[in-house]
Amino acid sequence: MPKLTFIAHDGTRRDVEVPVGTTIMRAAVDNGVPGIDADCGGQCACATCHVYVEQNWLEKTGPQTESEQDMLSFAAITKPNSRLACQVAMTDTLDGLVVHTPEGQH
Amino acid sequence: MTTTAMAAARDAAYSVPLASLDMSDPQRFADDTIGPYFERMRREAPVHYCENSPFGPYWSITRYNDIMATDTNHKVFSSKRGITLSEPRTEDVRLPMFIAMDPPKHDEQRLAVSPIVAPGNLANLEGVIRSRVIAIIESLPINQTFNWVDRVSIELTTQMLATLFDFPFEDRRLLTHWSDTATKLPVTDADWDARELELQKCLQYFVGLWNERVNAPPKPDLVSMLAHNPATRDMPPREFLGNLVLLIVGGNDTTRNSISGGLYFLNKNPGEYDKLRKSPAVIPNMVSEIIRYQTPLAYMRRIALTDVVVHDKTIKAGDKVAMWYVSGNRDAEVIENPDQFIIDRPRARQHLSFGFGVHRCVGNRLAEMQLRILWEELLKRYPNVEVVGEPTRIPSSFVRGYADMQVRISA
Ligand code: HEM
Ligand code: FES
Numbered sequence: 001m002p003k004l005t006f007i008a009h010d011g012t013r014r015d016v017e018v019p020v021g022t023t024i025m026r027a028a029v030d031n032g033v034p035g036i037d038a039d040c041g042g043q044c045a046c047a048t049c050h051v052y053v054e055q056n057w058l059e060k061t062g063p064q065t066e067s068e069q070d071m072l073s074f075a076a077i078t079k080p081n082s083r084l085a086c087q088v089a090m091t092d093t094l095d096g097l098v099v100h101t102p103e104g105q106h
Numbered sequence: 107m108t109t110t111a112m113a114a115a116r117d118a119a120y121s122v123p124l125a126s127l128d129m130s131d132p133q134r135f136a137d138d139t140i141g142p143y144f145e146r147m148r149r150e151a152p153v154h155y156c157e158n159s160p161f162g163p164y165w166s167i168t169r170y171n172d173i174m175a176t177d178t179n180h181k182v183f184s185s186k187r188g189i190t191l192s193e194p195r196t197e198d199v200r201l202p203m204f205i206a207m208d209p210p211k212h213d214e215q216r217l218a219v220s221p222i223v224a225p226g227n228l229a230n231l232e233g234v235i236r237s238r239v240i241a242i243i244e245s246l247p248i249n250q251t252f253n254w255v256d257r258v259s260i261e262l263t264t265q266m267l268a269t270l271f272d273f274p275f276e277d278r279r280l281l282t283h284w285s286d287t288a289t290k291l292p293v294t295d296a297d298w299d300a301r302e303l304e305l306q307k308c309l310q311y312f313v314g315l316w317n318e319r320v321n322a323p324p325k326p327d328l329v330s331m332l333a334h335n336p337a338t339r340d341m342p343p344r345e346f347l348g349n350l351v352l353l354i355v356g357g358n359d360t361t362r363n364s365i366s367g368g369l370y371f372l373n374k375n376p377g378e379y380d381k382l383r384k385s386p387a388v389i390p391n392m393v394s395e396i397i398r399y400q401t402p403l404a405y406m407r408r409i410a411l412t413d414v415v416v417h418d419k420t421i422k423a424g425d426k427v428a429m430w431y432v433s434g435n436r437d438a439e440v441i442e443n444p445d446q447f448i449i450d451r452p453r454a455r456q457h458l459s460f461g462f463g464v465h466r467c468v469g470n471r472l473a474e475m476q477l478r479i480l481w482e483e484l485l486k487r488y489p490n491v492e493v494v495g496e497p498t499r500i501p502s503s504f505v506r507g508y509a510d511m512q513v514r515i516s517a
Contacts, residue, residue: 037455038455039455039456039460040174040456040462041453041456043174043178043462044178045174045177045178045462045463045466046462046466047466067178070209070464071463071464073213073217074213074216074217074220074464074466074468076220076221076224076225076226077224077226102225103225103226103229104224104225104226104228104229104471105225105471106220106223106224106225106470106471
């Protein structure tokens with residue numbers, strides 16, 4: 001199973017391992033990783049699963065989708081490496097992925 | 107609501123012809139008998155057409171997943187004709203505001219105000235809110251019956267608004283007054299005239315604040331932000347008024363009624379009140395559950411821009427559509443035991459009360475923070491605030507809340 005690391009705003013690291021196909025959002029919520037609210041349950045409708053993808057992984061996670069961009073434009077402090085965690089599913093090529101959670105979800 | 111009254115409402119809800127159901131009738135909200143009507147609509151007519159209502163014909167969407175799909179489809183379901191079922195008397199009394207706009211103008215104006223309620227600034231506000239909450243609850247009468255709505259719910263939300271606008275503190279009840287003015291649906295011409303007169307006073311007052319701030323360095327309050335942001339600084343006066351009303355109403359009634367509702371639900375469910383006293387760590391989760399259970403805004407309205415088929419019904423271009431959050435929040439297909447108030451409910455954040463999509467409530471984290479702080483401080487001082495008697499509800503199918511709720515704190 002691919003591994004995934006969350007780094008919180010205060011620097012706390014959390015490693016989780018999830019089956020292929022699991023979204024980053026689910027990986028956090030189902031493993032009790034704080035920092036992701038996921039109010040809409042993964043429907044790309046709230047932007048409260050905002051994460052920053054570590055630079056060297058950006059190519060592998062791919063670009064933001066159009067509906068994701070719509071929602072991300074309302075999140076606080078977005079950056080070019082912003083993604084909605086419910087829109088990125090884990091694959092074997094993402095094994096070792098590192099994402100950062102923001103100060104708060106809005 | 108007594109069990110006999112509820113049984114009567116259930117009989118009535120299931121015996122009237124479906125086509126005659128008009129959920130915009132304020133009476134059912136005033137006596138809190140809407141539950142069985144929406145239950146029937148979810149089951150038998152999830153996309154329901156009401157041909158005759160005081161607001162004209164409109165569609166009702168009542169299931170959770172259908173509401174989510176409608177709310178997130180802003181290209182088909184537009185906000186540009188307003189977000190309540192009522193129509194302005196004439197175009198000149200329409201209030202332009204970004205909740206009633208579509209992208210891209212909506213996005214620009216929303217982005218001008220959202221930093222003030224974003225996580226970074228909320229952390230700065232937390233200390234002020236906490237000290238105001240403490241001052242309000244420490245001044246409450248003991249061993250005496252009083253109106254919780256006025257002493258706590260209104261006072262706290264009004265102080266909060268005054269803080270966000272950096273509004274003269276001693277005049278803060280003007281904000282409450284303008285909020286009430288804006289949410290009361292005018293019926294007669296005289297109502298419309300009276301409303302316009304009051305709203306012009308609101309505009310005059312805020313123009314004064316604007317003039318003060320537009321020439322001063324930018325600061326983190328809503329008036330200064332609107333006055334300095336390129337997307338909003340050239341707004342015509344009527345649009346300034348509209349957006350003020352949006353921020354005043356958005357931050358006022360909704361949070362107010364969640365503060366009252368929370369106390370009422372805990373009193374109705376003593377087992378849950380016990381749970382809270384035993385483990386205050388449940389408060390953030392409880393706050394979401396309170397907001398779901400209350401659903402302070404019963405619906406948002408859209409207008410279809412094209413013909414669109416939902417289930418087996420064709421909604422025609424130009425038709426009005428009400429997304430009944432208050433119904434979707436009780437949809438057993440998505441929420442387990444939806445009629446129960448459960449403060450440690452799993453996935454409590456997944457409710458419709460803040461809407462979804464591009465218009466999703468910008469003040470949601472602020473509202474949650476106010477409620478969280480209130481319950482943290484209340485619990486430390488008064489483990490039991492007793493609701494004595496049934497509250498008086500607001501007769502509105504849009505704002506769901508309480509006008510009066512008598513309570514008592516015993517020494
Ligand atoms: C429990 C409290 C609250 C509830 C239940 C609530 C509910 C809502 C709902 C249902 C919407 C429309 C969502 C949609 O159309 O999808 C909304 C939008 C909005 N709310 Fe709130 N609200 C609350 C508190 C606040 C507060 C405290 C503020 C003030 C800062 C606020 C300001 C706004 C604004 C400005 C919008 C328009 C957003 C847009 O159109 O992009 N709300 N709110
Ligand atoms: S969980 Fe709502 S957008 Fe990802």
